[in-house]
Amino acid sequence: MQTQNTPPEESASSGPAGEPPAEREVGVGPWQGPWPEGEHWDPRLLTEGDRRNVVDEYRYWKHEAIVADLDARRHEFHVAIENWQHDFNIGTVVRTANAFLAKEVHIIGKKRWNRRGAMVTDKYQHVRHHPSVEEFVAWADDAGVPVLGVDLFPDSVPLETYDLPRRCVLVFGQEGPGLSDEVRAAAQATLSIAQFGSTRSINAGVAAGIAMHAWIRQHAHLT
Known part of the structure; x- marks a missing residue:
């Protein structure tokens, strides 16, 4: 030290x-x-x-x-984001995942992404690429990591009341389209974030930060 x-x-x-x-x-x-x-x-x-x-x-x-x-200290949750149209939120997601010490960030779809928003944190945060949802789901099954989608669907469970498992992967759709049907079908549950204003949705990078912090509040050791 x-x-x-x-x-x-x-x-x-x-x-x-x-x-x-x-x-x-x-x-x-x-x-x-x-x-x-x-x-x-x-x-x-x-x-x-x-x-x-x-x-x-x-x-x-x-x-x-x-x-x-x-x-040696990483938490047991993973984060994934779909990247079919070069989502500019990925850098923000990587930076936030580094701040909350996520195990890995998974990018589903296009491999290239804009690293500017990551503020060089991608050098310290493990980032894994999956060309398709099928390959991502196969990884999750092999690793024994439950898939939890985060999006606003009629049957989504409120994130604020959901008991997040210690080992899980939180998946976010890209800005606009949201989660793909393939990810939604593979998810153990889909979780929604409570909103109280006039907008229909929350920015994907912001939603990822909220969901990661929900895991931190339930499982992290705060000293």
């Missing part, structure tokens, strides 16, 4: 009147003082500084060391 008091990230500050605020500097500079001992430290980052989008606990760590540490 890091023992050095690392400098805080600099926050944006206002410039002179009429000028935009200074750009916020992310991360920390070169390590100050004797280098720490341990295989997980990255000599290049210790020398040059660490400007990655990682929590302070992982500052100056090697990439592979961070992934290994995350793998």
Whole structure:
């Protein structure tokens, strides 16, 4: 573990009147003082500084060391999203899955997706591709992971009252069409998110975040 008091990230500050605020500097500079001992430290980052989008606990760590540490603590839920028309929500789903430490993210359909929304978290989050729903369902059956669809159907069960299994995969349809008939047929249940306004649906990336947090509230150890 890091023992050095690392400098805080600099926050944006206002410039002179009429000028935009200074750009916020992310991360920390070169390590100050004797280098720490341990295989997980990255000599290049210790020398040059660490400007990655990682929590302070992982500052100056090697990439592979961070992934290994995350793998030892990952939660038992998976997330899947259908990608038949290049859904732009996938990056958001991957980023949120990383934040909640999902086991894996599964992309069903097209392999290519826009990584901008992931904010580089796809380097730390395992992402698996399934060309078809059939192959995804075969994986879930082999792994013994129940499939739970999240969409607004007349027979959907409220997510707010559903007991989520510890091991499961939460599946989301792409923006607009929602879950495909094939995924709906394979799902153990379909879950709906309570809505109280005028809109007919919730953005797929937002819905994924809500559903993942529902699992966290039921199963995660909060310290």
